[in-house]
Amino acid sequence: MRYHHKNKGRRGFDRYRTQYGHFRNQVDAITPTNRVYRSRQGILMGVCRGIAEHFHFSVFWTRMIVFLLFLFTGFWPVGVLYIVAGLLLKMGPVIPLENDEDQAFYQSYTNSRESAIQRVKRKFDNLDRRIQRMEHTVTSREFEL
Secondary structure: OHHHHHHHHHHHHHHHHHHHHHHHHHHHHHOOOOOOOEOOOOOOOOHHHHHHHHHOOOHHHHHHHHHHHHHHOOHHHHHHHHHHHHHHOOEOOOOOOOOHHHHHHHHHHHHOHHHHHHHHHHHHHHHHHHHHHHHHHHHOOOOOO
16 A cells, blocks of 8 residues: 555656646747756856847846836746746856757757656777777787887
8 A cells, every 4th residue: 555655656756747848949939049058157046147148138137127127017927937937947057058969859858858867878988899899809819019
C-alpha cells in the first residue's frame, strides 16, 4: 500500500511536468531563433534585463516601465505576467553563441539535458577510441621512427 501511494503521487507530478514541458515547447516554437532570454545578471529573475538586452533598450527605463505598469494596473496582472515570464523564459547562454551549430546545441541542451549529455558522451567515446587506435599503432612491433 505504501509503494502504491508513492507511485501515485509521482505519476501525478510527471503528468503536470510533461504538460508544462509541452506548453514551454509551444512557446519555444512561436519565438524566433533570435529569442528573448532571462539575463543572468538580473535583479529579480532577470526578466527586465533580458527584455532590455533583446530589444536594445536601457535596463533602467525597462524597469521603470514595468514598475509603473505594476503601480497603475494593480499588483496582480503585471506581477503574474512577470512571474510567468520568469518561469517560461530560458536563462541566457553563459558564453555568446558564435554559429548555428552552437545555437542548435544550446537549444537541445536547454530542451533535453539528457540528449545533450549523451551527445557529448558519444563525442568523447569516439575520441577515446581514436586515441586507443593511435596508441595501439604506435606501440605495435611494426611501427618505426
